[in-house]
Amino acid sequence: MWRFAVQASLVPGTSFREQFELLARWGYDGIEVSGADLLHHTGELRQAMQESPVTVTSACAGFEGWLVDRNPRARNLAIAQIKAMLAAGAELATAGLISPAAYGIDSRGVLPPYRSAFTLEEDRALLIDSLRQIVESAERTGGTLLLEPLNRYVDRVLNSLEEAVSVIEEIGSPVIRLIPDFFHMNIEEADIAASLRRHAAHIGHVHLSDSNRLLPGRGHIDFASGFAALRDAGYDGAFAIECRVTGDPEELLPQALAFLRRAASQTPATGP
Secondary structure, three states: OOEEEEEHHHOOOOOHHHHHHHHHHHOOOEEEEEHHHHHHOHHHHHHHHHOOOOEEEEEEOOOOOOOOOOOHHHHHHHHHHHHHHHHHHHHOOOOOEEEOOOOOOOOOOOOOOOOOOOOHHHHHHHHHHHHHHHHHHHHHHOOOEEEOOOOOOOOOOOOOHHHHHHHHHHHOOOOEEEOOEHHHHHHHOOOHHHHHHHOHHHEOOEEEOOOOOOOOOOOOOOHHHHHHHHHHOOOOOEEEEOOOOOOOHHHHHHHHHHHHHHHHHOOOOOOO
16 A cells, blocks of 8 residues: 655644654654655654654755765765664665756756756766665665755756666666656656656655645646556655645645545546
8 A cells, every 4th residue: 555655744744653643643654754864763653663653764864965066065964964864764764865966057048048067968977876885885885875856947957757777777777766757757758658658667765746736636747647648557655745835734645645535545537
């Protein structure tokens, strides 16, 4: 059975224990924390999990620098912190730590006349080198890195699922997996369901957000067809909501879960 989670930053509460209690009351299965939480609040998270049916499904970023950071010191810092976070995540049995290639360094061909001083090939080579260093550590300590392609406006290295999968296949290690994000796919994928079906074997986790970066059900994305593709492909992992909440989360987050469970139970029409 699929598990639905929410990023911790969206959940009210002054402690993880309070957040776990709220999520359990609303019917959620998990919480997505930051990578920094894995390092600095491991004991608190473990205790909260022991007292609740809610689990830590995943961790999102929370490290300094990026995998394709052009500043060598920043890139090395990101690699070192990711290694430590993966080991901590393995202790809590999370699906993994989420990382894009980069965020906000460059966009892809959408801000003329600005042009990067680096080629895509150079950036990709830098990404491969970073990932190989992480793999060498993670295969010993445990943990999975979830590679997230972002839309062209915030990252130029990996935009589509296909581009991310090409990197994952080149690395060739089970500790690097794919995390699709419905918001980014709405921009980059011609057919979300088809892309999910095509690359399902590499998927380790899924991010949920609607077309306007609001909660699922408040935009125009067809979640039912995407869920059907994942179900048909045998996906049995977790989903985490990552979005903006414009209103009372104690009202809106339960509504979002009800919407997602309805969408997950639907079989979309195949044609007229």
